[in-house]
Each structure stands twice: as structure tokens, then as C-alpha cells.
Amino acid sequence: MTNVNTGELLNFQDYSPEHNDRSARIDVEAVHSNPYNNTMSTTSYNYEEPKMTQEPEAVPQSNHNFWTIEYYQKYFDVQTSEVVERIISSVLPQKVSRNYFDERIKGKPDMYGPIWISVTLIFTIAVSGNIADYLQNANKPIPWRYDFHLVSYAATAIMSYVWIVPLALWAALKWTTVSDGQDEIETQTSRTPSMISLFCLYGYSLSIYIPVAILWTIQISWLQWLFVLMAAFVSGAVLIFWLLPALKNTKYFIILAGSILAFHFLLAAGFMLYFFHAPSKPEIIPIITTPKV
Structure with a gap:
């Protein structure tokens, strides 16, 4: 432990700038140039009453039930140009x-x-079928009558085909899709088309049968089969x-x-x-029998 001279401690010391080289000076310019001091000096302390701001109202999410009409509104929110484009692409796929x-x-x-394509095809087949029946019986003495049951027959065939076949194809694609090592659920969701998209595809694919149904009224057998194949x-x-x-x-x-082509051929041949x-x-x-003598 070092010895301290108590006498030096009790005497007055000279801390003038000339005596002490390490003088403690206050830099006045530094104080005035300090940004924090400027901020504090220029800050206004006037009290302002806070304004009440109205928060935007939350938009309710459309979570409708499956059995409500509002649930299906999104499937009818389509422009006319989009419908025309999809009809053209169903006949001429090279355009897209x-x-x-x-x-x-x-x-x-x-x-x-x-829906509109299916309804139009139903009435086109019913009307064209009656015209074909009239042409077949034009030279017969039996009076011809319009068959109203053709509308119900055509509606049953078309609606059953549009709903049952896409549903079967969706199930086949869902259970036969090969996974590539990723999550099985994510793989099936990304690669397998949804049921509503398959219904949409099959509905648009029937658009070619509308003009063909009119051409089927030509009573030439080989020409009718040519339209079926086409x-x-x-x-x-x-x-x-x-x-x-x-x-x-x-x-x-x-x-x-092969099943897709076969079912389309069966539908056209049945029509x-x-x-x-x-x-x-x-x-x-x-x-002619001659009476016996």
C-alpha cells in the first residue's frame, strides 16, 4: 500500500489553466451545434388534443354454405369474351x-x-331430331307428329354425361397420380384438376355437337357417320x-x-x-298365292 502525504492533501491546489496542462474546458460551440439540443430547443410543447380516427370497417368474408345460392356466384362471374374464347378453344385448340x-x-x-351450351344442345337435338324424323316419313301416308319426349330424352343423356363422366375421370386422376417425393396432399392438389374444372371442360367440349346436330338431319348414312367420327x-x-x-x-x-375418346364416340353415336x-x-x-283347283 502506498504512503500518502496528508499535508499536500490539506493545502490549497492551483487548478488554473496556466498551472494545469489538462484543463477542463467547455466547448460552447459544440454545445450549440449539438443536434439533440437543437431538437429540444425547437420542440413545441403546445398540447394538442388527439383526433379520433375511424378505423376502416372490416370487410366480411364470403364464407357461404354449400347449399346456398351465394356459394355458386363465383362460378358465374365470367365475361362474355372469356366464354367466347373458351368455346373457340374447345373446337380449335391451336388458337390457345x-x-x-x-x-x-x-x-x-x-x-x-x-350450362348454356348443354341447354342449347338439348333443344338443338330435340328440334333437329324431329326434323330428321319428318324427312324420313315425308313420303309415307301416315300423318307425322312432333315428338315432345325427345327433349326429356336428350336432357337426360346430356346431363348424365356432363356430370357422371367428369366425376369418374376426377376419381381416376386422383387415385392414379404418381407422387414425386413431395407431400402427397400437396402433390394431388397441384396436379389433379378439381371436379368443377372438369365439369367446365366437359361442358365446353359439347359445343361442337351443336352444329353437328343440325348436319345430322341430312339423311345420308355415310355422311352421318363421318360427322360422328369428326x-x-x-x-x-x-x-x-x-x-x-x-x-x-x-x-x-x-x-x-382411350376412355375419353371412347366415351365421346359413344355419346356421338348414341345421338x-x-x-x-x-x-x-x-x-x-x-x-301372290294362287288358289288351288
């Missing part, structure tokens, strides 16, 4: 891009176009073209693609045979 389904339809399917091939090829990315991820690509085709009846040769 290869990923047209994923880009435009998968994210925003609609029911407006498919309509089935075009509508089925468009569906495969649209669903090609999803079909490539399935284990049964050939079977599903033609039941509503427009006149069955060929064998010519009845009268047998």
Missing part, C-alpha cells in the same frame, strides 16, 4: 397455348358457359390436349386417354342412332 387449361380455366372455372375425335382430342399435363402424371395414361338415323328396313315383297 398448350397450358391454357392451367393458366385460364383451372384457376377460374365457370358454369355459365357449360365430332368425337375433335371434342375428345381437345380434352386430352387440355388435360395432357395431368394425364402424364398418371400410371394409366393410355387407358384414360345419331337414336335421334337422327333411320333404320334400314328390309323391303317387303308381296307373295
Whole structure:
């Protein structure tokens, strides 16, 4: 421990600037140039009463029930130009891009176009079928009558096809999609089209049958079958073209693609045979019998 001289401590010390080299000086300019002091000096301390600001009202989320009409409003919110574009693309797929389904339809399917196409096709087949029946019986002595039951028959066939076949295809795609190591739920959701999008596709694919139903009134058998093949091939090829990315991820690509074409051919053949085709009846040769003597 060091010894301290108490005498030096009790004597007065000289702390003048000349005596002490380490003088403690206050930099007045630094004090005036301090930004914090300027801020404090220029701050206004006038009290202002806070204003009440109204918070924006929260927009209620549209969480409607499945059985309400409001739930289906989003499927009818479509522009006329979009409906026309989808009808043209269902007949001429080269007019749109290869990923047209994923880009435009998968994210925003609609029911407006498919419903009107189905209803138009029902009445077109019913009216054209009666015209074909009139042409088949024009030269017969039996009076011809309009068959109103063709409307119900056509409606049953078209509505059953538009709802049952897409539902079966959706189930087949869902259970045959091959996963690539990612989460199974996310993989199926991203690769498998939804049911409503498949309903939309099948509804638009029937648009080609509307002009073909008018041409089926021509009573030439080979020409009618040519229209059957053309309509089935075009509508089925468009569906495969649209669903090609999803079909490539399935284990049964050939079977599903062949089933799409086969069901379209059966639909077209059923329309033609039941509503427009006149069955060929064998010519009845009268047998003349001579009385025995």
C-alpha cells in the first residue's frame, strides 16, 4: 500500500489553466451545434388534443354454405369474351397455348358457359331430331307428329354425361397420380384438376355437337357417320390436349386417354342412332298365292 502525504492533501491546489496542462474546458460551440439540443430547443410543447380516427370497417368474408345460392356466384362471374374464347378453344385448340387449361380455366372455372351450351344442345337435338324424323316419313301416308319426349330424352343423356363422366375421370386422376417425393396432399392438389374444372371442360367440349346436330338431319348414312367420327375425335382430342399435363402424371395414361375418346364416340353415336338415323328396313315383297283347283 502506498504512503500518502496528508499535508499536500490539506493545502490549497492551483487548478488554473496556466498551472494545469489538462484543463477542463467547455466547448460552447459544440454545445450549440449539438443536434439533440437543437431538437429540444425547437420542440413545441403546445398540447394538442388527439383526433379520433375511424378505423376502416372490416370487410366480411364470403364464407357461404354449400347449399346456398351465394356459394355458386363465383362460378358465374365470367365475361362474355372469356366464354367466347373458351368455346373457340374447345373446337380449335391451336388458337390457345398448350397450358391454357392451367393458366385460364383451372384457376377460374365457370358454369355459365357449360350450362348454356348443354341447354342449347338439348333443344338443338330435340328440334333437329324431329326434323330428321319428318324427312324420313315425308313420303309415307301416315300423318307425322312432333315428338315432345325427345327433349326429356336428350336432357337426360346430356346431363348424365356432363356430370357422371367428369366425376369418374376426377376419381381416376386422383387415385392414379404418381407422387414425386413431395407431400402427397400437396402433390394431388397441384396436379389433379378439381371436379368443377372438369365439369367446365366437359361442358365446353359439347359445343361442337351443336352444329353437328343440325348436319345430322341430312339423311345420308355415310355422311352421318363421318360427322360422328369428326365430332368425337375433335371434342375428345381437345380434352386430352387440355388435360395432357395431368394425364402424364398418371400410371394409366393410355387407358384414360382411350376412355375419353371412347366415351365421346359413344355419346356421338348414341345421338345419331337414336335421334337422327333411320333404320334400314328390309323391303317387303308381296307373295301372290294362287288358289288351288
